[in-house]
Structure formats: C-alpha cells, structure tokens
Amino acid sequence: MKKKNTKTKVSLSLLSAGMLLLVGCSEEGSSGNNGEDGSAIETIDIMTMSYTPEPPQNDSPVIKELEELTGKKMNMLFVPSTTYGDRFNVTLASGSLPHVMLGDKSPSYISAVRDGAFWDLTDYLDDYENLKINDIVKENVSIEGRIYGIPRARPLGRNAVVIRKDWLENVGMDMPETIDDFYDVLKAFTEDDPDGNGENDTYGMAISEHEEPWNIMQTWFGAPNKWGFDDNGELIPDFTTDEYREALEWFNQIYDEGLINEDFAIMDPTQWTNPMINEEVGIIVDVADTAGRLHKAMVDKDPELDDVLDVFGAVSGDHGLVTKPTTGYHSVFSISTTSVKSEEELKEVLAFLNDLNSEEAQNLTINGIEGVHYELENGELNDLTVDDEKSRNEFQDLNQIQMYLPEEKFHKPEQTDLAIRSQEVMIENEDIVLPDPAYPLVSKIYAQRGQQLDNIIGDARIKYIIGELDDAGFEDAIDTWMSSGGEDYVKEINELYKEAQSVKE
Incomplete structure (x- = not known):
C-alpha cells in the first residue's frame, strides 16, 4: 500500500505558538521509539483532549495497567479542549505528528488527509474485532469514500421523543404510533387539561430556535435527511421534495392551533426544557437521554413527579417508521504516516487500539482500577473516588482515548427504569434511521x-x-x-x- 510522506513547512511563529499550547499537557516528548530491531513500536504517542485541569500523568497507575494490558507504553499528550483545535493545526503544520491523534472533519484535517498525513484504514479495520464500525457511521466518517480515522462511537439512534406518560393517562390516550396520533396528543395536551388543575395553562410541545426537532419530525413524513434521490437517481436537497412541504404545512398547522410555543423562533435552547420542568408542556423532541436529565430536574423541584416520563423513537407516516440519526460518532483517531512508517507498524498500532476497546480496557479508562477506584457490589458499580479528587485524576480524562467499539462494555451505575428505556429506544432506532447520503462528501x-x-x-x-x-x-x-x-x-x-x-x- 502506497502512502504519501509529505511534510508541511511551518513558520517559527507557529512553532512558538505550539510550544505555548503545551501548557496543561502531559508529555514526555515525542518518543517514536521503535524496538531494538527497528520493527516494533515500543511507545505509542496519543494526542487527545482533556476536560479537567489535571489529566492523568504518564505514571498514573491506570495508564500502567493499560500498558500491561496492551503490551505498549503510552505517552499521553493531553491538550485542553478549549485550545485543542489550535494545537491540532499547529501540530499538523509542524509535520511532527504523534502516532495517534484525535481529529474531526475540519478543513485542516481534510487537507491533511489529502496530503497523505494519515493512513487509509479502510481495508484494515474489519480484521480487528473491536474496531468494527456501523455501516452508516463508516459512511459518515469517510472522506471521498475512504476511512482515515477510527470514530469515537456515539448512539446512532439517539434522537427520540420525551413525553409525559401521566398526562397521556389523564386524557385517556395511548402512546402515539402515527403522525395523526401524535397530533391528537398535542391537541389533548393543549386543550384537555392534562394536569387536571382546571386551568388552561398547558400546551403540547416545546420547541426552541434549535432547528433539530423540525429536522427530526420532517423525516416522519418521508422527507430526506438533508439529501435524497429523485426518480433519476440524482441527489436533491430535502426542501425540494413533496414530503418536506407536507411536513412544513403540518408544522404551520400545529403552530396556528397553539400546540407549540409561540416564541419558538427566539427561545434560547438553554431554556428549552424549562416548560416541561415547570409542568407547562407534555412533549419534547430531542435525544433520548434528555429524559433522564428532565426527570432529575423535575423530581428536584417536585418529588411527586417521579416516574411521569417515557420515551419513544418516532411515529409513522405514509412512508413507514423512520427517524433522523445522529452522525454516530464524535471525532476520530487517525494514525500518522510519518510516525508509523510501515504496514507492519500500522498493524501494531491498530492492535493496540483494538485492545483499548476490550472490556477490561474500557473499564480502566472509564472507571479506573477495581478495588482502588471502584468496587462492584452485587454487580452494581460503586465509585470510590467521589471524595478523592487526586485518585479520580488518575483516570478521569482517559475516557478521551476510548472509542466504545463495537459497543460500550464498561460497568455503569445502577440505571433507572427511564434510563434503561432510553437505551432501549436508541438501540431500536438503529433499525429505522435514515442516513444522509451526502454527509461524507466534502463540498x-x-x-x-x-x-x-x-x-x-x-x-x-x-x-x-x-x-x-x-x-x-x-x-x-x-x-x-x-x-x-x-x-x-x-x-x-x-x-x-x-x-x-x-x-x-
């Protein structure tokens, strides 16, 4: 397999800026250490972001456990998330890249891919059990049809509807299954006193200036996810389709009838969930895990509101049951062609990343060392670092090297019934998501x-x-x-x- 080995020149000012960005990072110098025979990489440099003031140092006992598990020494290059984009660009410009670095589909990343800075991984990933990627996510991470980074997986079917199930019971209705059912529920939540207080003080659904609820709901009508195909197989924008216009007319109807908030176009997204917390609204179209955050806020305000929420994925229209997916990932780990010089070395790094996705490694990166940072009591996770910040710092930002492939395997705290239901919906949604065929394309x-x-x-x-x-x-x-x-x-x-x-x- 041929690869380019292009280095980009960098000005002294950029290099100086890069040095400044080292503040807050844990770095022992770019090792690039090969084995004594020159054929093996002993230490793998990993550049990723941090969200805490004191990310784990390379002598962390958790990193030592990961090294023993993977058979490789690790040189962690943590960069604060607030400056990561700048540091990423400076590192690219320097031409001296770590073996593995976190990136996204930014213009600079795409340019680096085209310049041959990162290995093309397309033909390798299926050989590693813990590096298998969902087909839709493969498309989304690809650049010009090829894969240059291993995604940090996120739930593809995360979009969902959060609903007051007690209000449904109060108005004598079942969980909506069709668009017509959904409309009827919005109507009842607005006009039939679902909270039973005798006041006209509720409405169906809250929406903010954040446009994603409209994007999600219009797919229920059969509108494409941003781009679809016409009868000749040509890609066309969603808003040029009849199905989009049908959804648009329906949106206008629910607005005219007062089934959503009149101020949606100017509502701050940070205030979006307040109407449900304040018991003014019965539905929010967002992501499934919003239900858990809403539940906590509602119970904190009124303990009587325990167990009043439910979640479902979508409702069906004339085109069946579909919904808009997320991209299915958040950034990717790419492998440098300058630090990883041969196919043999590439396979070593891929084997290392494969090991990082094992159950044992996932638990180390997310929870730390069993008996030191957490315990399992009757199968349930008990965090031992709640009041021990120093101990927690030994592993806390290591979740930023985790890819969760092919799935999450780490121990989790005891889940509420609502959290379990949210997870179920996200999994169920994977069977009905509608991908955007143009998402991988770089225009x-x-x-x-x-x-x-x-x-x-x-x-x-x-x-x-x-x-x-x-x-x-x-x-x-x-x-x-x-x-x-x-x-x-x-x-x-x-x-x-x-x-x-x-x-x-």
Whole structure:
C-alpha cells in the first residue's frame, strides 16, 4: 500500500505558538521509539483532549495497567479542549505528528488527509474485532469514500421523543404510533387539561430556535435527511421534495392551533426544557437521554413527579417508521504516516487500539482500577473516588482515548427504569434511521457559502411555520437558494457522490 510522506513547512511563529499550547499537557516528548530491531513500536504517542485541569500523568497507575494490558507504553499528550483545535493545526503544520491523534472533519484535517498525513484504514479495520464500525457511521466518517480515522462511537439512534406518560393517562390516550396520533396528543395536551388543575395553562410541545426537532419530525413524513434521490437517481436537497412541504404545512398547522410555543423562533435552547420542568408542556423532541436529565430536574423541584416520563423513537407516516440519526460518532483517531512508517507498524498500532476497546480496557479508562477506584457490589458499580479528587485524576480524562467499539462494555451505575428505556429506544432506532447520503462528501462550495445557503432555507422555514410566508414565498426562497450558489452546490454534490461510489467499486 502506497502512502504519501509529505511534510508541511511551518513558520517559527507557529512553532512558538505550539510550544505555548503545551501548557496543561502531559508529555514526555515525542518518543517514536521503535524496538531494538527497528520493527516494533515500543511507545505509542496519543494526542487527545482533556476536560479537567489535571489529566492523568504518564505514571498514573491506570495508564500502567493499560500498558500491561496492551503490551505498549503510552505517552499521553493531553491538550485542553478549549485550545485543542489550535494545537491540532499547529501540530499538523509542524509535520511532527504523534502516532495517534484525535481529529474531526475540519478543513485542516481534510487537507491533511489529502496530503497523505494519515493512513487509509479502510481495508484494515474489519480484521480487528473491536474496531468494527456501523455501516452508516463508516459512511459518515469517510472522506471521498475512504476511512482515515477510527470514530469515537456515539448512539446512532439517539434522537427520540420525551413525553409525559401521566398526562397521556389523564386524557385517556395511548402512546402515539402515527403522525395523526401524535397530533391528537398535542391537541389533548393543549386543550384537555392534562394536569387536571382546571386551568388552561398547558400546551403540547416545546420547541426552541434549535432547528433539530423540525429536522427530526420532517423525516416522519418521508422527507430526506438533508439529501435524497429523485426518480433519476440524482441527489436533491430535502426542501425540494413533496414530503418536506407536507411536513412544513403540518408544522404551520400545529403552530396556528397553539400546540407549540409561540416564541419558538427566539427561545434560547438553554431554556428549552424549562416548560416541561415547570409542568407547562407534555412533549419534547430531542435525544433520548434528555429524559433522564428532565426527570432529575423535575423530581428536584417536585418529588411527586417521579416516574411521569417515557420515551419513544418516532411515529409513522405514509412512508413507514423512520427517524433522523445522529452522525454516530464524535471525532476520530487517525494514525500518522510519518510516525508509523510501515504496514507492519500500522498493524501494531491498530492492535493496540483494538485492545483499548476490550472490556477490561474500557473499564480502566472509564472507571479506573477495581478495588482502588471502584468496587462492584452485587454487580452494581460503586465509585470510590467521589471524595478523592487526586485518585479520580488518575483516570478521569482517559475516557478521551476510548472509542466504545463495537459497543460500550464498561460497568455503569445502577440505571433507572427511564434510563434503561432510553437505551432501549436508541438501540431500536438503529433499525429505522435514515442516513444522509451526502454527509461524507466534502463540498468546496458549501465550505464557502454553506452558512448563507442554510440561512436562506432556515429563515424561510420559520417564516412559513409562523404564517409570514406562503407556498409561493417558499418557492421564491428556493429560487434564491439556487441562484445564490445552490444550483452549483447540487451539481457539485452529485459529482462528488459519483466519484465516491466509483472509489468504492
């Protein structure tokens, strides 16, 4: 397998900036240590981010346990999350990369991939049991059809609906299964006194200026997830489809009837859940684990509100049961072609990362050492570091090297019934998620004009929902989108998609 070995020149000022960013990192110097015979990597440098002031040092007993487990010494290069992007760019510019470094699909990362800075892992990952990736996530992490990083997995089916199940019982209704059922529940939560206080003080669903609930719900109507295919197999934007317009009309209806909050377009997302906590609303479309956070806040305010929430994934429309997935990951670990010079060394690093995803390693990175940092009592996790910050610092940020592949295997605290249900919904949703076929594609036009294009349609959608725009006005917005670079964007996306498909073949 051929690989480029390009180094990028860097100015002295950038190198100086990089040195400044070392503050807060645990670093023993870039080892690049090979074995005495020159064929094995003894110490693996890992650059990742930290969220605590004192991340684990390389002499941490937990790191020593991980070294014994994996057979490799570890040189941890922790960078504060607030400065990670800057440090990442400086490191790329220096040409001196650690063996493994955390990155995302930023312009600088994509440019580095194209310059040959990272190994193409596409043909290797299936050989490692703990590095197997969901097919949709594979697409999402890919660049031009190839995989250059191992994702830190996140639930693909995380989007869901949180609902007051006690209100459902109060209005004599079952859990909604269809869009019509969902509408009926919104109506009842608004008009049928679901809290039983005799006041007209509730409504169906809370929405903020965060646009994701609309994006999720429109897939229930059969609208594509951002991009879909027309009858000729060409990629088209979601807002040009009939299904999107059907969803838009429905959004306008529930707004006109007062089934959602009138101020949604200006509501601060940080205040989004307050109406449910304050018992004003019965539904929020967000992520499944929001239910647990809401439950805690509601019970803290009123202990009588224990066990009043439930979660479900989606409701079905004419196109069946579908929902919008998350990307399924949060950043990737890529392997440097300058520090890892041969296929033999690459396989050593991949074996190391595979071992990091074992059950024992997951527990070490998340919980620490059993008997020191945690105990298991009747199978339940008991954290021993709650009041021992020094002990906790021995492992706390090590979750930032964990990929959770092919799944989470570590011990968790005792789960509430609601948390268990949320996990079940996320798993169930994986069977109904609708991927965005264009997500892996890297568009130059979108990089330049994406925000402007998104704003044109986003503003038009809001105006349509609140009745300030009719069908003709929305068509005008589409025309504006097309003439503002959208037409070229659609053309480019189709060309990129065909190129990516040809690479796979």
